[in-house]
Amino acid sequence: xxxxxxxxxxxxxxxxxxxxxxxxxxxxxxxxxxxxxxxxxxxxxxxxxxxxxxxxxxxxxxxxxxxxxxxxxxxxxxxxxxxxxxxxxxxxxxxxxxxxxxxxxxxxxxxxxxxxxxxxxxxxxxxxxxxxxxxxxxxxxxxxxxxxxxxxxxxxxxxxxxxxxxxxxxxxxxxxxxxxxxxxxxxxxxxxxxxxxxxxxxxxxxxxxxxxxxxxxxxxxxxxxxxxxxxxxxxxxxxxxxxxxxxxxxxxxxxxxxxxxxxxxxxxxxxxxxxxxxxxxxxxxxxxxxxxxxxxxxxxxxxxxxxxxxxxxxxxxxxxxxxxxxxxxxxxxxxxxxxxxxxxxxxxxxxx
Ligand SMILES: [Zn+2]
Numbered sequence: 001x002x003x004x005x006x007x008x009x010x011x012x013x014x015x016x017x018x019x020x021x022x023x024x025x026x027x028x029x030x031x032x033x034x035x036x037x038x039x040x041x042x043x044x045x046x047x048x049x050x051x052x053x054x055x056x057x058x059x060x061x062x063x064x065x066x067x068x069x070x071x072x073x074x075x076x077x078x079x080x081x082x083x084x085x086x087x088x089x090x091x092x093x094x095x096x097x098x099x100x101x102x103x104x105x106x107x108x109x110x111x112x113x114x115x116x117x118x119x120x121x122x123x124x125x126x127x128x129x130x131x132x133x134x135x136x137x138x139x140x141x142x143x144x145x146x147x148x149x150x151x152x153x154x155x156x157x158x159x160x161x162x163x164x165x166x167x168x169x170x171x172x173x174x175x176x177x178x179x180x181x182x183x184x185x186x187x188x189x190x191x192x193x194x195x196x197x198x199x200x201x202x203x204x205x206x207x208x209x210x211x212x213x214x215x216x217x218x219x220x221x222x223x224x225x226x227x228x229x230x231x232x233x234x235x236x237x238x239x240x241x242x243x244x245x246x247x248x249x250x251x252x253x254x255x256x257x258x259x260x261x262x263x264x265x266x267x268x269x270x271x272x273x274x275x276x277x278x279x280x281x282x283x284x285x286x287x288x289x290x291x292x293x294x295x296x297x298x299x300x301x302x303x304x305x306x307x308x309x310x311x312x313x314x315x316x317x318x319x320x321x322x323x324x325x326x327x328x329x330x331x332x333x334x335x336x337x338x339x340x341x342x343x344x345x346x347x348x349x350x351x352x
Pocket of ligand 1: 174175181182191244245
């Protein structure tokens with residue numbers, strides 16, 4: 001027999017009230033646990049309300065100014081050269097705008113130099129009583145601000161499509177935490193730090209090119225190799241690339257770059273093709289020795305079941321390689337060049 005609710009209006013009202021009470025209790029608990037988060041939420045809401053009133057001093061993107069612009073079909077990219085890295089305070093977003101807080105935006109010569117173009121999507125405005133560089137979004141999601149620590153610039157990526165990501169990658173900065181990896185012969189660096197620097201700059205380069213990126217770590221923590229594989233499998237990316245630095249204790253004469261694949265990888269032919277694409281680009285700048293593509297069953301590239309490559313970015317035991325690895329410009333080039341290899345491999349795969 002079907003049981004009927006005799007007074008549907010009262011029934012619905014009670015359910016509704018009950019839901020509101022539950023929601024309020026939940027919200028109260030969340031606020032207790034994380035007061036900063038609640039405050040942040042409030043400020044975002046406040047900004048959302050004032051969206052229509054968002055006006056500011058427009059900025060001209062100029063040839064020799066401190067902001068440059070580049071775009072492709074996925075993203076619009078603004079690169080803001082910082083006078084000083086410490087001038088970047090933080091950034092925030094609401095559904096329509098990205099706010100970048102700088103210590104003194106006017107000191108960054110954002111509108112000096114010869115006129116190139118007027119861009120109405122980027123301007124200076126007062127937000128919450130502070131001067132901010134404001135960037136207008138086209139879509140609510142998939143907009144990013146990254147601090148490039150190698151070049152002391154801010155990279156702002158504004159999505160031009162609702163779904164800008166056509167491919168995905170997991171990047172694995174080798175070692176971390178209590179495991180420093182190898183060390184430069186002159187103790188000028190430990191491997192884990194260089195691996196992370198390169199990987200972080202690969203992230204923004206790949207995202208700009210429509211590749212969704214997950215890093216196995218983005219700070220100084222250690223993941224077990226089996227955890228890296230489990231994490232990668234859970235993301236199920238189109239490619240996996242692990243970043244390392246080589247070393248050879250017996251002699252300082254070995255130097256150069258090499259991309260490795262494993263014959264024991266589930267799609268080893270594709271992994272080899274990815275390694276070749278990366279190898280072609282990484283040796284294109286900075287005078288690196290070309291050690292060619294190599295085969296070896298490193299754990300993470302053997303066990304990850306997608307095209308998987310491990311890049312050995314020079315030798316910590318070789319003085320010339322160490323000098324390169326201590327140069328931020330070279331690290332930035334490495335990040336760009338490894339990314340170019342990944343982009344080339346993925347575009348070939350989607351347009352055979
Ligand atoms: Zn390593």
